[in-house]
Amino acid sequence: MLGIFLLLVLLIIVCAVGAVWAWERMLLVHRTAHVPTLPEVLPVIGHAHKLRGDQTQIWEYLKEISLITNKNGGLSKLYLGPTPCILVTDPELALPLMNASLDKFYVYNFGSSWLGEGLITGSGPTWKRHRKLLMPAFNQHILNGFLDIFNHQSSMLVKALSPQVGKGEFEHWPYLSVNALETICQTALGLPDTEDESLINEKYSDAMENFLDNVVHRIMTIWLHLEFVYKWSPTKDSEMKNVAVLKSLSTKVLNKRKDQTNDADVSDTKFKAFLEILLEQGKSGNLSDQEIREEVDTIIAAGHDTSSTALLYTLILLGSHPEAQERAYEEIEEVFGDSDRDVQKEDLPKLIYLEAVIKESLRLYPTVPLVAREVDTDVNVENLNLPKGSTIVLSIWGMQRGAAWGAAAGDYRPARWLDPAALPENPNAFAAFSIGKRSCIGKTYAMMSMKTTLVHLLRRYRIRADHTKLVCKFGFVLKPVAGHSISIELR
Numbered sequence: 001m002l003g004i005f006l007l008l009v010l011l012i013i014v015c016a017v018g019a020v021w022a023w024e025r026m027l028l029v030h031r032t033a034h035v036p037t038l039p040e041v042l043p044v045i046g047h048a049h050k051l052r053g054d055q056t057q058i059w060e061y062l063k064e065i066s067l068i069t070n071k072n073g074g075l076s077k078l079y080l081g082p083t084p085c086i087l088v089t090d091p092e093l094a095l096p097l098m099n100a101s102l103d104k105f106y107v108y109n110f111g112s113s114w115l116g117e118g119l120i121t122g123s124g125p126t127w128k129r130h131r132k133l134l135m136p137a138f139n140q141h142i143l144n145g146f147l148d149i150f151n152h153q154s155s156m157l158v159k160a161l162s163p164q165v166g167k168g169e170f171e172h173w174p175y176l177s178v179n180a181l182e183t184i185c186q187t188a189l190g191l192p193d194t195e196d197e198s199l200i201n202e203k204y205s206d207a208m209e210n211f212l213d214n215v216v217h218r219i220m221t222i223w224l225h226l227e228f229v230y231k232w233s234p235t236k237d238s239e240m241k242n243v244a245v246l247k248s249l250s251t252k253v254l255n256k257r258k259d260q261t262n263d264a265d266v267s268d269t270k271f272k273a274f275l276e277i278l279l280e281q282g283k284s285g286n287l288s289d290q291e292i293r294e295e296v297d298t299i300i301a302a303g304h305d306t307s308s309t310a311l312l313y314t315l316i317l318l319g320s321h322p323e324a325q326e327r328a329y330e331e332i333e334e335v336f337g338d339s340d341r342d343v344q345k346e347d348l349p350k351l352i353y354l355e356a357v358i359k360e361s362l363r364l365y366p367t368v369p370l371v372a373r374e375v376d377t378d379v380n381v382e383n384l385n386l387p388k389g390s391t392i393v394l395s396i397w398g399m400q401r402g403a404a405w406g407a408a409a410g411d412y413r414p415a416r417w418l419d420p421a422a423l424p425e426n427p428n429a430f431a432a433f434s435i436g437k438r439s440c441i442g443k444t445y446a447m448m449s450m451k452t453t454l455v456h457l458l459r460r461y462r463i464r465a466d467h468t469k470l471v472c473k474f475g476f477v478l479k480p481v482a483g484h485s486i487s488i489e490l491r
């Protein structure tokens, strides 16, 4: 009797959940009836059949639908299964939509075995609280304290590249990747000149790339979204092996720091690593040990692969556009003369063209080409009316090549950033660091470190490359798979 009763209750719950799901889906489809659906949609599976193939094919498809969305006026419907996501490339809608969607799309949880409730993967009140607690760690004063590290690391990179001078084409990615990982570990964990440096190596970079590749594979394989199916898949095994490598670095450093009784030594140093600031929050009871570990891992994850990938494309684009490279070099000469002194904080605002070079590279090759969010409140902007719980995907790549950038949107023209009339009226058309309340917390850090690295590299080397050979893949971060070599000569 009890069994039948429980079965009945279960049936009622399943029916109720199904009815709510069907109602919400109907509401969304009805309210977005005017938004064009992307071509080749199939019943039940929607566009899932288009997201098959390797990560290069997936990237080609994402580019294609971003360009179609531009033609549609900035909005399209993409069906991942029976429910539509709203693909956005319209700069006018982008900001209000992003600010109404502070929760991440559920697929971000696929990264939580490593990053837990850290800033990238966290949602709701936890994200809000952590963002507030972490903001002081990214203030200008703290970042200025990192300049010595940025300069030292840039000199090390120049030195590491020197055997390649005059040797023809080579892949610069491994150099950039390890160097950026060392930089973020020094600034996030305070690692310089300790034995822990041996923990920073290609094994860590590889584990990170494999981890992200697995996440993309899971996103694109709809049945792996179900935890009980995924649990038994080989991808899960691989994920756990990568997570073990990735967590070992922060866990070891965190344990060691906590064992140090003489904290005064640490806080009296010229710069303060992010970890020290987080440990202070821990002492005040604001963050638990686990939360500190997750935020440190988040900063390492978000901070090194993004900057190094952005530099990778910048060097290829400068190598393919000698006139832009010469102009950047002339500006460096104006600021530094013949001296190869370190970059000081006063130099950075003077490097206006160099900043334009970086922004233009990030416009054409945004390191994070798409972000996906869940609308956390009913939204009514312009003619778009979305119920709470809808999914939006902002194609940063698409928006940064849209009509707002004019007829030469696909050309590499850093000088456009120096002429306000050549830029879109709406500044949100550039969203490489995302936009709104949940945009990149490390933007200033990234710009400071990239500018410093470019000063050191460009004043020593002349670079050659051919960006037309580039082939990319979607791995959350936009990564090249072919055509990404450069050659260098001494200046």
Ligand code: HEM
Pocket: 119, 120, 131, 298, 299, 302, 303, 304, 306, 307, 310, 362, 366, 367, 368, 371, 372, 431, 432, 433, 434, 438, 439, 440, 441, 442, 443, 445, 446
């Ligand atoms: C060229 C370099 C960089 C680019 C292009 C970039 C881009 C982005 C983008 C697009 C987002 C939004 C992601 C989303 O909503 O899914 C983001 C978030 C974030 N970035 Fe960056 N980033 C860069 C460098 C950095 C650096 C150097 C750090 C740290 C040192 C950092 C830390 C973060 C964090 C913690 C978040 C999550 C913010 C939140 O949700 O509150 N990023 N970044």
